[in-house]
Amino acid sequence: MEAVGAEALVPAGEPDRLVTGCFAADLMSDVLAFAQPGCLLITGLAKDQAVRSAAIKNLAAVLVVGGKEVDHEMIEAAQEEGVPLYRTGLSKYEACGVLMQAGYPPCGAPALRGQEAARGC
Amino acid sequence: MAQSNELTLAEVAQRLDARAVAAADRLYVAVAGGLVSDLLSYVMANGRPGQVWITIQTHPNIVAVATLARLAGVLIASGFQPNQTTIARADEEGIPILVSPDPAFVLAGKLWEMGVR
């Protein structure tokens, strides 16, 4: 999380979880359908729903971008669900760029391709 | 017209292996930065002229938002496909729409690496 200069709003417990990949999304249905366990959710959605989606998909952590204000409910949800919560002042675009450059892999990219057919709208 | 040090949407499309599905005659505009969001209201408020917008939204309203924010174009991620209404509206407004099977994180990461900042 240092790569993006993030502050820990709810720090990771011990032992720290390994981030297996990154997934950038604001739509929770997208997270629920396609994020893979262990990945980092990069989101502009500073609401407790983002934390709950992460808990359901067993994600490693949530990174709120754009320096958005994180309300009490979101922090409480993160504590309750045991989901580490971070915030960065970088935009989602910048955060993706910096994290990929730092060597973080995308999450579930191969799986996404296979499901392409089901995704048209 | 694009300056020599700036990438055009056409170059971006080629390097990302993205396909143009609307306003393909408007790809020779310079790309000035990127934006990743699936929240239309966020883009309305934060979009800057010349940016390429990465999203999984395919609703016709993306065209209106891109027009108002004077974005260079929309790049639809994760294999989502815009419907006919969205494409027709984009053609009308001259807003290029590109589609790619790659997820938003990958598209943003690659654009960033290309120097689109």
Next chain:
Amino acid sequence: MGDKPLAHLEYPVLGRAYFLGGRASTSLRRALLQAGVEEDVLQRVCVACYEAEMNVVLHARTGYMSVDVWPDRVEVCVTDHGPGIEDVELAMQPGYSTASEEARSLGFGAGMGLPNIRQHADELAIESKVGEGVRLVMTFWRGGRRDGSEQ
């Protein structure tokens, strides 16, 4: 192994209670984990339940989620009192949505909810009465997924 489930769970869901949206489903996750439900099964159950829960929160007045864990399957029934769904076929289409701007600001309402539910449940039945409410019945088979032919 008679006709009693291994575990029976019930969760009330309040319409318009945005700040609670998703809470029933994450509680359910913990309960299913405790009941020994396999990770891949409980994840499918919870994804479908979260979408169903948010549908209640965003569209209905009140709702109820009841979950039965059986040795070979998990059965979920979500009922609500609310406006109902006028055209179920149409509502099942990816991208179709009647959700408010408020729903969209919560990261939902992009027309992916029911398609997501269909994708994650092995069996799905939707009954709807306009002006009364919706009843969703979902079955998730444990061990051995669906045959993979659904699309």
